[in-house]
Every structure is written in C-alpha cells, then in structure tokens.
Amino acid sequence: MSSPRAGDDGPVSERVDDLPPRELAELRLQAERYLRDENDQPLLDLVGDLRADEQWWAHLWAPGAAIAARRLGSPQASALLEEAVTLGFSQPEMFEGELEKYFGTDTGWPLLQRRMRVNVPLPTLELTEWPDAGPVGALDLYAIAPERESALLDRLPDSADSAWDTATGLLEWVHDQWPHANDHVEDPDALNVLERVDGGARFACVEYSIVLSQALNAVRIPARRVDLRQANHHVGVGRGHVVSEAWIDDLDRWVLLDGQNGSYWIDEAGRPLGVRELQRLTEPPAFVGARGVESLSAEQAAVWFSYFASVTTTGYTWAEGPFAPIFQGMRSIRTPRLVHDGDLAYPRLSAVTTGLGGTVTAPTVLFSHAHPYGTAIRINGKPVEEYPLDLTPGSHELTVTIATPYGETAPQHLRYLSRSSDR
Missing domain, CATH: 1.25.40 (Serine Threonine Protein Phosphatase 5, Tetratricopeptide repeat)
Known part of the structure; x- marks a missing residue:
C-alpha cells in the first residue's frame, strides 16, 4: 500500500x-x-x-x-x-x-x-460572495506631463462635487474655447493648445480631445483619448473623428465625451453611453449637448454615429474580424495592443479584488483596486487595509468601496457564514 x-x-x-x-x-x-x-x-x-x-x-x-x-x-x-x-x-x-x-x-x-x-462537517467559515475584478488589462490614461499639470489646473474651471457634473462642466468649457478649424499641433499638450488658441489659432477634433482628456485627468477623473473610424477607413478622407472617454465614479461606467461637439450620447432612459455600448447599437441614440451647448439634430447625430466602426483608445485597438492597419492610405494606425475583444479595454474601475490573510482563529480579508485616482479602500464606510472577519455565528456582510476625490465608487459586497466549530 x-x-x-x-x-x-x-x-x-x-x-x-x-x-x-x-x-x-x-x-x-x-x-x-x-x-x-x-x-x-x-x-x-x-x-x-x-x-x-x-x-x-x-x-x-x-x-x-x-x-x-x-x-x-x-x-x-x-x-x-x-x-x-x-x-x-x-x-x-x-x-x-x-x-x-x-x-x-x-x-x-x-x-x-x-x-x-x-x-x-460544514465549514466553520464559508465565503458565499466576494468582490472579484476579473481579468484586468493595463490602463493607459491620456494625461499631461506631471510637471505641467499644475499650470493646466490654473486654467480650468472649478470642479463640482460629483465626477459627472465636473466632467460635463469641462466638456462645455473645452467646446467653448475656440471654433472648430482644421489646424493641428505637433505636441499633444493641453497647455500648448490653449496657449496657441490665446494667440488666435484654431484646431480640430484632435485638439479638443487633447485638452479635454488631459483636463479630466488633472482633476482626477480617469480619461483617455479615443480615435473613431468609419467603415472602409483604409481609403478616402474624413474617415476619422477623435473624442475623449472618462470613467465616471458616480455613474459607475465609462462615458464618451465629444469635445468638438460639446456633446455625449444617451439612451432612452437618459443614461450616458460609452464606446462599447454605442458599438453594439444599430440605430443612433440621442446626441445631447452639455450645459449651455445646443444638442445636435437626429440627422447630425446619424452622421457622427457612423464613426464607431473601428476604435482605438489610449492603449488599445480592437477588431473582431479582419483589420486594416492603414488609415486613409497615408498613415499607420499605431497601438500598443491589438485585441479581438474590445471589452478588455474597459476595466470597471469600481471593481475590487479580494485577498485572504490572517490565521485559522483570526482570519482576515484584504482588498485591492486598480482605480488610478482611488485613495483608499473603505469597508462599511471606514478606511481599512486588512479587515478581521467577525466569527460570531451567523450571516455577515461587508460593503466595500474605493474612496476617490469625488466620494466613493459603487459598492461591492462580501458575504460570509460563520458557524460554530462544535460537531
């Protein structure tokens, strides 16, 4: 034996x-x-x-x-x-x-x-539900150089209490900085764009996205630049449009923000939409202006809706089928990661990862997050690094959030049962 x-x-x-x-x-x-x-x-x-x-x-x-x-x-x-x-x-x-x-x-x-x-026997301690961030891809934000951030902040309007109000305020502010024209900057720096606008220069969608994306990150709202392309982007002209997208803590989602048009897309319930949701639609939803910006007509919205055939965001490009890496026959589409599944480019920044620690008699849980501007993990409203589990027999629940400059992210939950060790 x-x-x-x-x-x-x-x-x-x-x-x-x-x-x-x-x-x-x-x-x-x-x-x-x-x-x-x-x-x-x-x-x-x-x-x-x-x-x-x-x-x-x-x-x-x-x-x-x-x-x-x-x-x-x-x-x-x-x-x-x-x-x-x-x-x-x-x-x-x-x-x-x-x-x-x-x-x-x-x-x-x-x-x-x-x-x-x-x-x-039944286990004396049994986790029945816990936060799980799942696969998390690298997150590359579109931010101004750190040494330039303070000067950019000096030019921005005051932030609001919520991330969404702050984002829409910046969307309106960027839209109003200059009338659209087809000039461009070589240096993708928001301060450089604004300083040239002060001197009379006028720019296109690329520059609206530069300023809006970098402004959002400066006020601690995670944001990226997004290149949108029509079908058959490998030939012709005018096949591309550039916008921004931001993770909004109080909406618990990524939202597309179009600086050139001062607008964002909404569904029938008025909920702001992100790139992946827009790509899954067959008909254009409403394209509404931020505060003080006139909304676009249905006909205008339909034109802009045609630009979601192919997308590159900061760090990712995705294509479910064949993909042409040349844009309009004159420029290579550059990207660090070409993937088939675009959802990989959209981590849920309120997600929390659960870890376990402690001992048999004093077990603990540890939580971590990937929110770039998260300041702490809060358990039941209090900042905690490692949380001892209450072993009093019965059902228990922890509410886990990430503290950010705009409050707390959407709550995640850990639930567990503690049982007596008596047989």
Missing part, C-alpha cells in the same frame, strides 16, 4: 512555532514509513504513541492501523476503524482502495460508509 500523502495540502510556508515538536515530527515520519512499507506489526506497536497525535489520529493513524491489524488477522482491526469513524474520519479515498479491500465484505461496511459521509 502506498503511504497516504498526509500534510501535502498544507500551507506553502509555515512559521517555526506552527511546526509540531521534534519528537512528534519524528514519530510521524516513522509511522509514515511503516504505512508505506506495509510494515504492519511495528505500526501497531506505535498505536499508543500515535493516539496522542490528536491532529492525525482519527484521520490517518487509526484507519491505517486498522488496515494493518486486518492484514495480521488481529481482532483490533474493526475496533480501530470504528474508533476512527466515531472520531470523525471521512476520507477513505486517502487509502487508495485499501479500506474497501479489507473491510468491504464486512456486514457493517455500508453503515460505516454512510457514517463517513456524514462525518464531513
């Missing part, structure tokens, strides 16, 4: 004070050799000492000794197995068919099998 692999599922590393005393460790090694070598009588001679090993007696040594006794024809065999089952033994599979081989024809074996199945 091969020796059961006792202890193989233990922790990867243990503290020295968690290890058994040297004498017990040596006793276990000796008993394991006897089990492996089917050295039955020496194993039975150790039963008195092994019974003192409370952790392993019922689950390993008693059933192992029962097999050894049965092979020797000893009347101890049935009593040892009965003792193991009475004390909670529930893993006959550890012995790789040996228990069935030596006890399976006993009249009491079916009852012992049922008792072993019943011996498996």
Whole structure:
C-alpha cells in the first residue's frame, strides 16, 4: 500500500512555532514509513504513541492501523476503524482502495460508509460572495506631463462635487474655447493648445480631445483619448473623428465625451453611453449637448454615429474580424495592443479584488483596486487595509468601496457564514 500523502495540502510556508515538536515530527515520519512499507506489526506497536497525535489520529493513524491489524488477522482491526469513524474520519479515498479491500465484505461496511459521509462537517467559515475584478488589462490614461499639470489646473474651471457634473462642466468649457478649424499641433499638450488658441489659432477634433482628456485627468477623473473610424477607413478622407472617454465614479461606467461637439450620447432612459455600448447599437441614440451647448439634430447625430466602426483608445485597438492597419492610405494606425475583444479595454474601475490573510482563529480579508485616482479602500464606510472577519455565528456582510476625490465608487459586497466549530 502506498503511504497516504498526509500534510501535502498544507500551507506553502509555515512559521517555526506552527511546526509540531521534534519528537512528534519524528514519530510521524516513522509511522509514515511503516504505512508505506506495509510494515504492519511495528505500526501497531506505535498505536499508543500515535493516539496522542490528536491532529492525525482519527484521520490517518487509526484507519491505517486498522488496515494493518486486518492484514495480521488481529481482532483490533474493526475496533480501530470504528474508533476512527466515531472520531470523525471521512476520507477513505486517502487509502487508495485499501479500506474497501479489507473491510468491504464486512456486514457493517455500508453503515460505516454512510457514517463517513456524514462525518464531513460544514465549514466553520464559508465565503458565499466576494468582490472579484476579473481579468484586468493595463490602463493607459491620456494625461499631461506631471510637471505641467499644475499650470493646466490654473486654467480650468472649478470642479463640482460629483465626477459627472465636473466632467460635463469641462466638456462645455473645452467646446467653448475656440471654433472648430482644421489646424493641428505637433505636441499633444493641453497647455500648448490653449496657449496657441490665446494667440488666435484654431484646431480640430484632435485638439479638443487633447485638452479635454488631459483636463479630466488633472482633476482626477480617469480619461483617455479615443480615435473613431468609419467603415472602409483604409481609403478616402474624413474617415476619422477623435473624442475623449472618462470613467465616471458616480455613474459607475465609462462615458464618451465629444469635445468638438460639446456633446455625449444617451439612451432612452437618459443614461450616458460609452464606446462599447454605442458599438453594439444599430440605430443612433440621442446626441445631447452639455450645459449651455445646443444638442445636435437626429440627422447630425446619424452622421457622427457612423464613426464607431473601428476604435482605438489610449492603449488599445480592437477588431473582431479582419483589420486594416492603414488609415486613409497615408498613415499607420499605431497601438500598443491589438485585441479581438474590445471589452478588455474597459476595466470597471469600481471593481475590487479580494485577498485572504490572517490565521485559522483570526482570519482576515484584504482588498485591492486598480482605480488610478482611488485613495483608499473603505469597508462599511471606514478606511481599512486588512479587515478581521467577525466569527460570531451567523450571516455577515461587508460593503466595500474605493474612496476617490469625488466620494466613493459603487459598492461591492462580501458575504460570509460563520458557524460554530462544535460537531
């Protein structure tokens, strides 16, 4: 009989004070050799000492000794197995068919099998729901150089209390900075654009996106630049449009913001939409202006809606089928990551990842996040790094959020059951 692999599922590393005393460790090694070598009588001679090993007696040594006794024809065999089952033994599979081989024809074996199945207790601590961020791709924001951020902030309107009100205020402000024209800057820097506008320059959609995206990040709203393309973008002219997108904490979603038009898209319920939602629609939704900006007509919206055939955001380009990497026959489409699934480019920034820590008697949970402007994890409203679980028997729930400059993100929940350890 091969020796059961006792202890193989233990922790990867243990503290020295968690290890058994040297004498017990040596006793276990000796008993394991006897089990492996089917050295039955020496194993039975150790039963008195092994019974003192409370952790392993019922689950390993008693059933192992029962097999050894049965092979020797000893009347101890049935009593040892009965003792193991009475004390909670529930893993006959550890012995790789040996228990069935030596006890399976006993009249009491079916009852012992049922008792072993019943011996498996419910866990004393069981997580039933927990936050899981899932696959998280790299997030590249479109921000101004750190040393330029303060000067940009000096030019921006004051932020509002909410992320959405702040974003729409910036959308209106950027739209009003200059009338659209087809000039461009070589340096994608919001301050450079604004300074040239002060001197009379006028720019196109690219520059509206530069200023809006960098302004949003300066006020701690995660934002990216987005290149939109019509179908057949590899030929012709006017096939592209450039906008911004922002993660809005209070809406718990990515939202597309068009600086040139001072507008954003909404569904029938008035909910602002993001790129992926717009790509899945077959008919254009409403394209509405920010505060103080006139909304576009349905006919105008239909024209702008045609630009969602192909998309590149800061860090990603995606195409479910074939993709032409040349734009209008004159420029290569550059991207760090070309993917098939565009959803990978849109991490939910309110998502939280759950980790586990602590000890058997004092378990803890740890949460982490990928929100670029998150300042802390809050559990039940309080900033916490590692949270000890309440082991009072019953149902428990934790509400987990990320603190940001605009309050807290949408709540995530961890729910668990704590049960008495009494059998």
